[in-house]
Amino acid sequence: MALEARNLYFRYGRKQPWIFRDCSLTLEKGECVAVSAPSGYGKTTLALLLAGYLKPDKGKILADGRPLPMKGVCPVQLICQHPEKAINPRWKLKHVLEESGNITQEALGIFGIEQAWLDRFPRELSGGELQRFCVARALLSGADYVICDEISTMLDVITQAQIWQAVLEEARKRSMGILAVTHNQHLARRIAARIIDLTDISADVST
Amino acid sequence: MRGPNRRTKAVAAAVVMGIALIGIYACGIVIPDDKILGSFLDAGQPPSRKHFFGTDALGRDLFFRTLKGLSVSMTVGLAASFSSAVIAVLAGMAAASGSRRGDALVSWLIDLVMSVPHTILVILISFAMGRGLKGLLIGISATHWCSLARLIRGEVLQLRCRQYVAVSRRLGKSGGWILMHHMLPHLLPQFFTGLVLMFPHAILHEASVSFLGFGLSPEQPAIGIILAESMRYLSAGMWWPAVLPGLSLVLLVLLTDRLGEHLRIISDPYSAQE
Numbered sequence: 001m002a003l004e005a006r007n008l009y010f011r012y013g014r015k016q017p018w019i020f021r022d023c024s025l026t027l028e029k030g031e032c033v034a035v036s037a038p039s040g041y042g043k044t045t046l047a048l049l050l051a052g053y054l055k056p057d058k059g060k061i062l063a064d065g066r067p068l069p070m071k072g073v074c075p076v077q078l079i080c081q082h083p084e085k086a087i088n089p090r091w092k093l094k095h096v097l098e099e100s101g102n103i104t105q106e107a108l109g110i111f112g113i114e115q116a117w118l119d120r121f122p123r124e125l126s127g128g129e130l131q132r133f134c135v136a137r138a139l140l141s142g143a144d145y146v147i148c149d150e151i152s153t154m155l156d157v158i159t160q161a162q163i164w165q166a167v168l169e170e171a172r173k174r175s176m177g178i179l180a181v182t183h184n185q186h187l188a189r190r191i192a193a194r195i196i197d198l199t200d201i202s203a204d205v206s207t
Numbered sequence: 208m209r210g211p212n213r214r215t216k217a218v219a220a221a222v223v224m225g226i227a228l229i230g231i232y233a234c235g236i237v238i239p240d241d242k243i244l245g246s247f248l249d250a251g252q253p254p255s256r257k258h259f260f261g262t263d264a265l266g267r268d269l270f271f272r273t274l275k276g277l278s279v280s281m282t283v284g285l286a287a288s289f290s291s292a293v294i295a296v297l298a299g300m301a302a303a304s305g306s307r308r309g310d311a312l313v314s315w316l317i318d319l320v321m322s323v324p325h326t327i328l329v330i331l332i333s334f335a336m337g338r339g340l341k342g343l344l345i346g347i348s349a350t351h352w353c354s355l356a357r358l359i360r361g362e363v364l365q366l367r368c369r370q371y372v373a374v375s376r377r378l379g380k381s382g383g384w385i386l387m388h389h390m391l392p393h394l395l396p397q398f399f400t401g402l403v404l405m406f407p408h409a410i411l412h413e414a415s416v417s418f419l420g421f422g423l424s425p426e427q428p429a430i431g432i433i434l435a436e437s438m439r440y441l442s443a444g445m446w447w448p449a450v451l452p453g454l455s456l457v458l459l460v461l462l463t464d465r466l467g468e469h470l471r472i473i474s475d476p477y478s479a480q481e
């Protein structure tokens with residue numbers, strides 16, 4: 001039971017340079033893996049590919065041995081870097097949570113979401129508060145694998161710690177696979193069992 | 208304690224304007240037809256306490272005739288701008304969410320209709336459709352949807368590549384669900400603002416086409432007809448049949464324009480709770 005990328009090839013357009021050439025990686029269920037690399041090595045592209053937002057030019061992405069479904073709830077969910085872009089500004093926040101599942105008191109507690117926030121519009125909450133909703137939305141959908149693309153980069157240290165604690169605890173409880181994309185080495189070492197360095201596996205951008 | 212905030216004020220203003228518009232419309236319907244019957248005894252009287260707007264050359268009371276005319280104009284304006292706005296939303300959505308060929312077709316159609324001056328097109332269509340109210344309605348609704356359709360098309364194209372739409376798709380929502388729940392809330396304010404802004408435009412076109420003699424029939428109390436008739440007597444020194452109904456048309460147009468502005472303030476999330 002694992003999320004696998006097999007021999008991925010990807011580039012943005014025919015005339016663009018390859019970003020991934022024959023790149024493979026595996027994320028076991030119940031495992032937390034960090035992906036790190038300097039800017040421009042395709043961390044976000046990898047996250048988008050694994051969650052099915054982009055199609056690889058060649059190669060396969062398999063969740064538990066099956067390709068990602070085109071319809072229905074995807075077993076791989078992505079949490080993005082900018083929560084304010086990932087939430088419809090015209091929706092009250094309770095709709096954001098209802099989009100992926102039913103709101104339970106317990107779930108609100110786990111992610112540190114206050115009842116009063118549910119009736120507000122996104123622009124009336126701070127970035128850290130919004131990110132909690134994005135995390136809750138991804139985890140409540142019942143996903144087996146969650147890709148976290150720099151989810152705590154623009155948050156203060158305390159919020160960062162709280163959000164990661166919630167993610168890791170939920171992941172352990174439901175034995176989900178977590179792929180944490182980050183360029184914060186300390187965070188990577190703190191949360192992940194192993195660290196994948198993209199500089200080793202992505203196509204060399206400079207050539 | 209702070210005073211009422213901007214949103215409360217906007218809601219209050221919108222309600223007052225809405226009631227005023229409905230009031231004008233109701234007046235036009237409630238006023239019995241014998242109020243606008245002519246009497247040659249008091250033909251061509253200037254504004255007085257008995258006749259607020261004076262009387263025309265046939266002795267008809269211009270105040271009541273204007274009110275009735277405004278309500279006819281509002282019917283035309285509302286029906287035409289509503290059907291126009293619906294066409295615009297459907298065309299815009301079809302262009303943006305359909306195939307590339309469909310998009311090209313709709314865009315071409317928009318360019319085509321926009322490249323011909325409105326008034327000429329309205330005259331042609333309403334003439335071909337048999338003049339009168341029906342022809343006018345079809346003519347105005349067939350010509351006024353373009354700019355709003357183009358706006359909606361752009362909006363849908365933009366919305367389609369938003370991150371929350373992509374997330375929604377991965378959460379297993381269908382295209383129709385996303386259209387209804389994610390996109391429509393963004394399009395509705397455009398729709399209503401477009402509708403209200405089109406309303407005065409439609410009224411003015413109705414008035415101008417009737418003024419030119421291609422629209423409503425002469426015995427109907429429409430603003431365009433009143434203005435067209437007033438031209439004949441203007442040189443004889445009768446200014447009131449032109450000025451007063453004309454001013455009330457301008458007032459009606461301004462009123463709906465302000466109403467549209469307030470509705471925009473209320474529905475925009477960026478100013479919703481200021």
